[in-house]
Amino acid sequence: MGALASLGAFLVSFLPRAVAQGIPLLYGSTGETITEKAGNLNLGIPGIMYVGGISGVIGAFLYEQRLNAGAPVNAFLIIMIPLVCSLLGSLMMGLIYSFLTISLRANQNVAGLSLTTFGIGFGNFFGGSLIKLTGSEVPSIALTTTSQYFSKKLPFADNLSWFGKIFLSYSFLAYAAIIIAFVTAYVIRRTRIGLNLRAVGENPATADAAGIPVGRYKYVATCLGSMIAGLGGLYYVMDYACGVWSNDAFGDRGWLAIALVIFTVWRPDLSVFASILFGGLYILYLYIPTGTRLALKELYKMLPYVVTLVVLIISSMKKKRENQPPEGLGIPYFREER
Amino acid sequence: MREKVHEPLFHIVKRKSLNWYRAWGIRILAILIAFALDALITTMVTGLNPVGVYGAIFKGSFGTARKFWVLMQNIAILLCVSIAVTPAFKMKFWNVGGEGQILVGALATAACMILLGDLPTAALLPIMIVASIAAGALWGVIPAFFKAYWNTNETLFTLMMNYVATQLVAFFVIVWEVPKGAGQIGIINQSTQNGWFPSIGNNKYLINILVVAALTVFVYFYLRYSKHGYEISVVGGSEKTARYIGIKVEKVIMRTMALSGALCGIAGLLLVAGTNHTVTTSISGGRGFTAVMVAWLAQFNPFAMILTSFLIVFMERGASAISSDFGLNASYADILTGVILFCIIASEFFVNYQLIFRKKERKED
Numbered sequence: 001m002g003a004l005a006s007l008g009a010f011l012v013s014f015l016p017r018a019v020a021q022g023i024p025l026l027y028g029s030t031g032e033t034i035t036e037k038a039g040n041l042n043l044g045i046p047g048i049m050y051v052g053g054i055s056g057v058i059g060a061f062l063y064e065q066r067l068n069a070g071a072p073v074n075a076f077l078i079i080m081i082p083l084v085c086s087l088l089g090s091l092m093m094g095l096i097y098s099f100l101t102i103s104l105r106a107n108q109n110v111a112g113l114s115l116t117t118f119g120i121g122f123g124n125f126f127g128g129s130l131i132k133l134t135g136s137e138v139p140s141i142a143l144t145t146t147s148q149y150f151s152k153k154l155p156f157a158d159n160l161s162w163f164g165k166i167f168l169s170y171s172f173l174a175y176a177a178i179i180i181a182f183v184t185a186y187v188i189r190r191t192r193i194g195l196n197l198r199a200v201g202e203n204p205a206t207a208d209a210a211g212i213p214v215g216r217y218k219y220v221a222t223c224l225g226s227m228i229a230g231l232g233g234l235y236y237v238m239d240y241a242c243g244v245w246s247n248d249a250f251g252d253r254g255w256l257a258i259a260l261v262i263f264t265v266w267r268p269d270l271s272v273f274a275s276i277l278f279g280g281l282y283i284l285y286l287y288i289p290t291g292t293r294l295a296l297k298e299l300y301k302m303l304p305y306v307v308t309l310v311v312l313i314i315s316s317m318k319k320k321r322e323n324q325p326p327e328g329l330g331i332p333y334f335r336e337e338r
Numbered sequence: 339m340r341e342k343v344h345e346p347l348f349h350i351v352k353r354k355s356l357n358w359y360r361a362w363g364i365r366i367l368a369i370l371i372a373f374a375l376d377a378l379i380t381t382m383v384t385g386l387n388p389v390g391v392y393g394a395i396f397k398g399s400f401g402t403a404r405k406f407w408v409l410m411q412n413i414a415i416l417l418c419v420s421i422a423v424t425p426a427f428k429m430k431f432w433n434v435g436g437e438g439q440i441l442v443g444a445l446a447t448a449a450c451m452i453l454l455g456d457l458p459t460a461a462l463l464p465i466m467i468v469a470s471i472a473a474g475a476l477w478g479v480i481p482a483f484f485k486a487y488w489n490t491n492e493t494l495f496t497l498m499m500n501y502v503a504t505q506l507v508a509f510f511v512i513v514w515e516v517p518k519g520a521g522q523i524g525i526i527n528q529s530t531q532n533g534w535f536p537s538i539g540n541n542k543y544l545i546n547i548l549v550v551a552a553l554t555v556f557v558y559f560y561l562r563y564s565k566h567g568y569e570i571s572v573v574g575g576s577e578k579t580a581r582y583i584g585i586k587v588e589k590v591i592m593r594t595m596a597l598s599g600a601l602c603g604i605a606g607l608l609l610v611a612g613t614n615h616t617v618t619t620s621i622s623g624g625r626g627f628t629a630v631m632v633a634w635l636a637q638f639n640p641f642a643m644i645l646t647s648f649l650i651v652f653m654e655r656g657a658s659a660i661s662s663d664f665g666l667n668a669s670y671a672d673i674l675t676g677v678i679l680f681c682i683i684a685s686e687f688f689v690n691y692q693l694i695f696r697k698k699e700r701k702e703d
Contacts, residue, residue: 041493043434096680099684100680100683100684104683104686104687105690105691106683106684106686106687107634107686109434109493109630110630110631110634110679110683111683113434113627113630114631114676114679114680114683115676116627117624117627117628117631117672117675117676118672118673118675118676118677118680119676120669120672121669121670121671121672121673121675121676122669122672122676123669124669124672125666125667125669125670125672125673127667128666128667128668128669129661129665129666132665132666133383247667247669252501255497255501258494258497259494259497259498262494294512295509295510295512295513296509298505298509298511298512299506301508302501302506305498305502305505306498306502308494308498309498309499312490312494312495312498313484313488313490316488316489316490316491317488325491334352336352
């Protein structure tokens with residue numbers, strides 16, 4: 001009985017943290033899945049997530065400056081300004097990538113890596129220089145007011161003990177991530193638009209011949225994917241990090257999000273669970289007792305990557321037809337080269 | 339009734355071929371546009387005039403003799419990683435695991451210096467060289483093995499190997515930390531200098547630069563004139579053709595990635611034994627990724643990579659000088675580099691394709 005109770009207590013403390021870790025990954029992987037389904041391997045996702053985060057921070061920072069000047073808090077604006085800024089920032093990144101790879105047919109790996117360099121630099125630069133550039137007098141970027149609004153839990157979460165803690169203790173962006181993932185999965189698998197999208201990713205020449213506007217699908221999918229991924233950055237800074245931006249804190253989550261896409265065989269509905277699993281693996285080292293051998297913790301931090309590798313190897317060995325990447329992934333499409 | 343034909347404003351045609359000087363003209367134009375954009379951004383952020391911006395960048399990278407040698411040393415390391423990833427790219431194997439391969443090379447070097455620190459440098463150096471090469475090659479061969487036999491996605495595999503390597507380094511940093519609880523190894527063999535590269539005529543970076551210069555020449559000839567180089571380009575062009583003419587594709591993939599990883603391992607060796615004399619998780623500083631772009635910008639020509647890695651390092655050093663002058667964040671360099679990369683990537687389009695605009699409205703009849 002005692003063991004069961006302590007296991008329960010462990011889950012109640014562990015699961016919500018795993019979910020909170022998993023949500024940015026879920027946003028990233030859902031966005032990347034949409035992009036990859038259109039045949040674009042966007043390695044710029046880590047950069048886009050930084051830009052999504054910092055754009056929201058810039059918007060919120062400027063708004064909070066006005067609040068400090070004595071303006072009353074407007075609940076609608078304090079949510080919408082960072083949200084819209086974040087979406088616009090990641091849309092801009094998506095447009096750069098789309099223009100380079102779709103219109104100009106550039107190599108997707110190189111364009112994506114450049115976007116990541118640029119995006120992480122953009123995030124760290126404004127994160128480190130925003131205070132100086134705006135000439136304000138705060139010691140660090142701590143958007144506590146905005147964060148309070150972003151991290152509001154469901155109202156009855158505290159009344160329902162463990163159930164409330166595990167299922168209801170998250171903010172609206174977390175639920176939005178799960179809804180977006182399920183809707184995306186439905187659209188991709190069950191609708192005409194999804195069918196066309198998959199056709200564009202599998203074989204753009206055939207899709208073109210069938211009258212599907214290939215370029216438009218690729219553009220919309222890539223930009224939409226970027227915007228969704230950018231929300232992951234916003235969630236991370238506003239909710240998980242309580243509105244405190246610190247440089248490089250977001251770390252390598254963007255790359256893990258890309259790995260999740262393969263892990264979940266391009267299915268955002270599976271990604272809901274897989275991202276929570278990854279989120280759990282990401283923080284599991286905090287829960288494994290190591291005693292005095294602190295170095296072991298560093299080895300446990302390998303877990304998410306090693307698990308990804310194992311899954312990658314197994315899925316490539318099994319070669320199930322429905323688990324393969326889109327046929328046209330990574331190849332630029334040029335009508336006259338058919 | 340005449341059918342209305344909609345003719346687009348322009349259409350795109352693939353160029354048959356372009357003189358090399360016109361191709362490079364387009365690329366240089368793109369770099370100049372990028373410089374102008376970077377100057378504009380810097381002016382907006384700092385209020386310097388655009389000419390002053392480049393004055394500051396120039397001073398930041400060439401200002402003193404010390405800055406010059408640091409610049410050269412950084413170019414050498416980036417060039418080393420760039421030529422390392424090149425053979426794999428020629429084979430269309432997207433090795434984005436340079437970061438991890440550098441790290442294990444650096445870790446192996448540091449391990450030798452720490453565990454065999456009592457040996458004199460003359461005995462220690464060969465062991466370090468072998469260990470770093472072996473570690474890098476191993477880190478390269480693992481993804482290649484799975485790619486060769488099961489077509490496992492190499493981009494993700496090498497990427498994940500980066501983080502495994504990072505954690506491995508983090509683990510050993512704590513195992514070997516000095517003093518206990520410091521979270522860092524500190525300078526290894528500070529008093530004895532065992533395993534440090536010797537200075538040549540008072541210059542401690544010169545040996546790094548010479549090693550990389552030799553490797554650059556080696557990779558150029560390896561790719562251009564050796565049988566292995568030929569096999570790499572056939573496999574890169576078409577795996578089926580390669581199999582048809584009797585090339586063992588699996589063997590070529592694994593051998594090439596072993597070379598690629600080994601060269602990255604050497605970069606790790608240079609960083610530990612020649613430059614930093616310690617190992618940290620951030621010792622490679624993103625060079626594994628930057629090198630991908632350096633190699634690609636140079637069209638996989640090792641000698642052109644000298645120029646492209648110079649361009650990137652020059653901007654980085656200059657931008658970090660500007661950012662420290664104005665109290666801005668050092669990531670400023672990444673923004674400027676990003677703009678340059680975007681412009682050059684875009685310019686490749688104009689090298690490979692041309693736009694043909696709609697002719698003026700024909701006579702109405």
